[in-house]
Amino acid sequence: MDNEKKNEDKGMTRRDFAKSLVVGGAIGAIGMMGLYSYSPWRKKHFAKVEPKQIDIGECKSIKIINISETSWFDNKVLMGDIKGAGGLLVNQYEYNWPPFSDIKGKLGKGSYETGIKHIKQYLPNNLEKAWQFQMENAVHPENAGGYACLIDVELLDGSHKKILLDSGWAYNWMDECFKREGIDKMLMKKEIDFLVISHEHFDHFWGLPVTLKYYPDITIYVPEGFYPEGKQYLKDSGHRGKVITTKPGLTPLFPGCALYTFAIPIICRVYGEQSLYFNVKDKGLVSVTGCCHQSIIQFATTGRNTIKFKKLYGVYGGLHISPFEDWDPKYDDLVIAFKNYDFEKVGCNHCTGIVTAKKFIEAGYPVVKGTARFRSKDTAYLGNGDIIEF
Amino acid sequence: MEEKTERRYGEGYLEERVLIPRWRAPWPQIVNLLLILAVFYISWWIFQDRRGWLRMYTPYLGYMYTRWILIVLIWMVYIFEFWPFRRRQLETWHPLWKGFIMTCVMTGVLLILIKIFFEGILGNFSMAYFNPARSMKLPGITEFFAIEYASLACLMFAAIASWLSPSWPVAMENVPWQNLKQPVLGWTVLIVTFFIGTIVYLCTMHPHMGILSYPWQRFASIAPPYWEKFANTVSGNFHVSWIMCCTITVWLYETIWERYPFKLIKHDTLRRLSVFFGIIVIAWCFFFFLHFAQELWWGPAIRGTRMDFSPDWRWLHVGETMVFFLIPALFLTFYCNNWPTKYSAPVNWLIRTLIAIFGGMAIYWIYYNIGHLTLGTQKGYAQPEQFPMIPTIWLINIMLINHWFMDNWPGWRKAKPEEAALIRKEKAPTVSAAKLAPAGIIVGIVIGIIIYFIAIWLFPILGKLKWVYT
Numbered sequence: 001m002d003n004e005k006k007n008e009d010k011g012m013t014r015r016d017f018a019k020s021l022v023v024g025g026a027i028g029a030i031g032m033m034g035l036y037s038y039s040p041w042r043k044k045h046f047a048k049v050e051p052k053q054i055d056i057g058e059c060k061s062i063k064i065i066n067i068s069e070t071s072w073f074d075n076k077v078l079m080g081d082i083k084g085a086g087g088l089l090v091n092q093y094e095y096n097w098p099p100f101s102d103i104k105g106k107l108g109k110g111s112y113e114t115g116i117k118h119i120k121q122y123l124p125n126n127l128e129k130a131w132q133f134q135m136e137n138a139v140h141p142e143n144a145g146g147y148a149c150l151i152d153v154e155l156l157d158g159s160h161k162k163i164l165l166d167s168g169w170a171y172n173w174m175d176e177c178f179k180r181e182g183i184d185k186m187l188m189k190k191e192i193d194f195l196v197i198s199h200e201h202f203d204h205f206w207g208l209p210v211t212l213k214y215y216p217d218i219t220i221y222v223p224e225g226f227y228p229e230g231k232q233y234l235k236d237s238g239h240r241g242k243v244i245t246t247k248p249g250l251t252p253l254f255p256g257c258a259l260y261t262f263a264i265p266i267i268c269r270v271y272g273e274q275s276l277y278f279n280v281k282d283k284g285l286v287s288v289t290g291c292c293h294q295s296i297i298q299f300a301t302t303g304r305n306t307i308k309f310k311k312l313y314g315v316y317g318g319l320h321i322s323p324f325e326d327w328d329p330k331y332d333d334l335v336i337a338f339k340n341y342d343f344e345k346v347g348c349n350h351c352t353g354i355v356t357a358k359k360f361i362e363a364g365y366p367v368v369k370g371t372a373r374f375r376s377k378d379t380a381y382l383g384n385g386d387i388i389e390f
Numbered sequence: 391m392e393e394k395t396e397r398r399y400g401e402g403y404l405e406e407r408v409l410i411p412r413w414r415a416p417w418p419q420i421v422n423l424l425l426i427l428a429v430f431y432i433s434w435w436i437f438q439d440r441r442g443w444l445r446m447y448t449p450y451l452g453y454m455y456t457r458w459i460l461i462v463l464i465w466m467v468y469i470f471e472f473w474p475f476r477r478r479q480l481e482t483w484h485p486l487w488k489g490f491i492m493t494c495v496m497t498g499v500l501l502i503l504i505k506i507f508f509e510g511i512l513g514n515f516s517m518a519y520f521n522p523a524r525s526m527k528l529p530g531i532t533e534f535f536a537i538e539y540a541s542l543a544c545l546m547f548a549a550i551a552s553w554l555s556p557s558w559p560v561a562m563e564n565v566p567w568q569n570l571k572q573p574v575l576g577w578t579v580l581i582v583t584f585f586i587g588t589i590v591y592l593c594t595m596h597p598h599m600g601i602l603s604y605p606w607q608r609f610a611s612i613a614p615p616y617w618e619k620f621a622n623t624v625s626g627n628f629h630v631s632w633i634m635c636c637t638i639t640v641w642l643y644e645t646i647w648e649r650y651p652f653k654l655i656k657h658d659t660l661r662r663l664s665v666f667f668g669i670i671v672i673a674w675c676f677f678f679f680l681h682f683a684q685e686l687w688w689g690p691a692i693r694g695t696r697m698d699f700s701p702d703w704r705w706l707h708v709g710e711t712m713v714f715f716l717i718p719a720l721f722l723t724f725y726c727n728n729w730p731t732k733y734s735a736p737v738n739w740l741i742r743t744l745i746a747i748f749g750g751m752a753i754y755w756i757y758y759n760i761g762h763l764t765l766g767t768q769k770g771y772a773q774p775e776q777f778p779m780i781p782t783i784w785l786i787n788i789m790l791i792n793h794w795f796m797d798n799w800p801g802w803r804k805a806k807p808e809e810a811a812l813i814r815k816e817k818a819p820t821v822s823a824a825k826l827a828p829a830g831i832i833v834g835i836v837i838g839i840i841i842y843f844i845a846i847w848l849f850p851i852l853g854k855l856k857w858v859y860t
Contacts, residue, residue: 013827015734016825016826016827016830017827017829017830018734018737018830019734019735019736019737019825019826019830020736020826020827020828020829020830020831020833020834021830021831021833021834021837022736022737022739022740022834023651023736023826023830023831023834024830024831024832024833024834024835024836024837024838025740025834025835025837025838025841026736026739026740026834026838027831027834027835027838028834028835028836028837028838028839028841028842029838029839029841029842030672030675030676030838031675031835031838031839032838032839032842032843033675033676033678033679033842034671034674034675034678034679036682036842037675037678037679037681037682038678038681038682042682042685043690045686045846045850046685046686046689046690047689047850049689075532076532076533079532079533079534079535080532080533080534082534083448083532083533083534083537085445086440086445086447086448087440087445087446087447087448087449087451087775088448088449088775089440089447089448089449089766089767089768089773089775089776090440090445091440091441094441108445263770264697264770264772265697265768265769265770265771265772265773265776266768266773267768267773267774267775269768271768271769271770293696293697294695294696294697295694295695295696295697295699295700296694297692297693297694297695298692298695298696298697298699301692301695320696324532324534324535325530325532326532326535326538327602327603327604328602328625329598329601329602329615329623329624329625329626329702330623330624330625330627330696330700330702330703332601332614332624333623333624333625333693333694333700333701333702334694334695334696335694336614336624336693336694337692337693337694338694355530355604358604359604
């Protein structure tokens with residue numbers, strides 16, 4: 001009987017000890033969570049990133065012609081469409097925006113298949129006809145513009161490489177811009193080495209047939225992540241050349257130039273974006289972007305961790321900060337942090353947003369101002385037809 | 391009889407309600423889970439999905455309504471104890487009818503709150519950003535963003551309310567008004583929590599809205615906000631996150647933790663204050679830890695970036711992650727009778743917490759792997775216009791409606807009075823209060839610290855694996 005009692009007592013003690021372990025364990029673990037997890041000591045647990053310092057070579061200089069940065073002409077109209085269709089996550093092919101409008105296409109009720117069938121036969125040689133259909137049927141075709149720029153790279157030996165970054169959106173507008181800047185002739189003479197599509201968004205990619213009208217077998221670089229509609233459009237547009245899909249990471253193109261692809265989700269159901277690095281001799285790294293959804297800070301940081309170069313020198317392109325002239329305090333984080341990167345020349349436009357450009361100027365950053373011609377709205381940033389050199 | 395006249399409305403209804411499963415386990419759980427998921431998916435398609443009917447996932451509009459539904463449910467059940475519904479109605483109405491009527495009332499309250507209080511009163515007489523029509527009169531503001539900004543402000547308010555509204559009944563035990571009857575008690579607690587919530591809003595969220603405008607509204611709010619250096623961001627997501635951690639901690643404390651450990655404190659005032667502030671302390675521990683976990687998993691945040699490396703997203707993702715843990719915790723309480731119940735309180739606590747942690751991780755993994763295929767969302771972690779709190783809270787709202795309004799129908803039925811009395815007798819407390827051994831506690835603390843360091847050693851290794859389909 002005594003032994004039983006002793007055992008019972010012993011058992012109780014063990015159980016109590018187990019309970020105490022649980023209570024103590026919770027105190028220990030939760031306490032450490034609070035005391036250690038945001039302390040300066042935590043930083044010693046961060047993995048050290050050894051910069052890869054890949055040598056992509058150097059180029060002598062680059063000149064960028066802004067063919068068009070005005071992706072849409074009236075922000076209110078575009079945002080009205082986005083609101084009406086259901087917000088920023090709606091699949092871009094469902095808007096019934098040009099050039100994928102169905103007959104009397106209703107906002108938010110379209111698809112690639114119902115749209116392309118009306119214009120496929122006209123691509124890429126009869127774009128006037130294809131656009132005429134859009135003017136009669138699409139949702140706000142008059143609001144479509146597009147983004148594209150020509151990058152003229154001078155190599156160390158004095159030769160040149162020309163890259164067309166993006167092909168805009170509206171066929172009529174892009175054709176007009178191409179003619180204005182002489183891009184049509186360069187394409188016809190095959191002076192442009194390749195077309196880089198930064199990402200699948202309507203305002204960068206849907207104007208593809210305008211490029212193909214002049215140079216149907218041009219080599220095209222697209223980032224990994226295109227949806228089936230985008231891949232099909234490459235074919236339906238009448239492209240007869242090579243399509244190179246870049247994997248996430250660095251893709252050197254020629255001395256002093258490399259693409260970098262980011263596997264990132266983007267509004268309007270788009271995935272993946274690629275941007276360009278140029279290592280300019282005696283100056284440093286120049287980042288050229290379409291929309292830069294990955295953020296210019298991320299792009300600069302990735303450059304630092306990946307490429308061998310002298311310093312961060314310049315930026316050109318859309319920086320995707322306030323594309324709809326909207327704002328969020330997290331964008332202020334970018335404006336505040338931007339000074340730490342010490343860029344010497346900032347040529348921004350497009351989805352950077354006029355508000356951001358103004359904030360950059362107020363912060364004292366070296367923003368290159370524009371001329372606000374050809375439907376660009378403000379001199380705070382580089383407008384259509386403006387040129388920047390690095 | 392006397393009890394019935396005393397309990398005119400729903401006071402004590404949830405505590406006294408005895409639910410009997412209609413079938414042997416696990417069938418009631420499976421049936422209810424399937425029903426909840428079906429209602430979730432249909433309602434998601436109707437209200438939220440970008441491919442669906444109303445397409446409210448713009449994202450902030452749908453996000454705001456999702457959050458406020460949660461608050462109104464909490465008000466109706468926790469603060470007003472079902473007032474103005476009568477006890478007899480709660481006991482005799484069919485669960486489907488009750489669910490329908492109460493959901494209609496919830497919708498009415500929701501619309502009054504958003505359209506009259508926020509848009510009409512605050513938006514017209516205090517802060518313009520609450521009213522889209524007023525914001526649109528300002529230059530450069532489109533209708534879309536006017537609605538998004540107003541929704542953002544409302545949902546930030548909701549985050550605070552989701553913490554404070556249940557905190558007063560759970561932590562402060564409704565003192566000093568606990569002896570008031572409904573609806574006086576409800577109105578009193580609502581006004582008090584709303585008042586405190588308004589102060590918290592002005593100190594935490596209003597500065598976020600103040601720098602949303604160009605130029606910064608320096609006369610109207612603190613700009614840049616005071617938390618900038620500590621949080622490495624000027625975004626109010628920093629506050630949304632710790633407040634969400636408080637909200638989840640209140641619910642964990644109320645459900646799977648069965649109000650342990652604070653209920654062991656016998657002194658009333660000390661206990662109440664300990665619960666209220668203890669929840670905040672525990673929440674901040676989770677808050678820092680989950681932020682650190684991300685730093686270890688993905689690498690440190692880089693200020694000025696977008697998506698998964700930006701500090702504001704990292705903070706917000708802490709709150710988002712916490713909500714994933716709440717789903718299994720609520721399921722365990724609502725549909726599994728808070729299993730297990732046979733061990734001592736600390737052991738039950740530990741097992742349930744582990745279920746919530748691993749269950750939450752499993753739901754997190756499922757969401758990021760199939761969410762884009764089923765919910766119309768974008769694939770990948772950090773689409774800036776996408777918030778996992780929308781589907782997770784939407785699901786929680788449906789669980790709350792099923793459990794609170796519909797008595798777990800169809801898997802359960804309410805016991806008849808004689809059955810209930812018998813079950814209550816059988817359900818005499820089986821949990822022994824912990825008799826704690828100081829040596830055990832000390833050893834436990836050491837083990838807890840070791841587990842913590844094992845976890846932070848493991849995170850960078852796990853972070854290198856491909857977990858999410860992209």
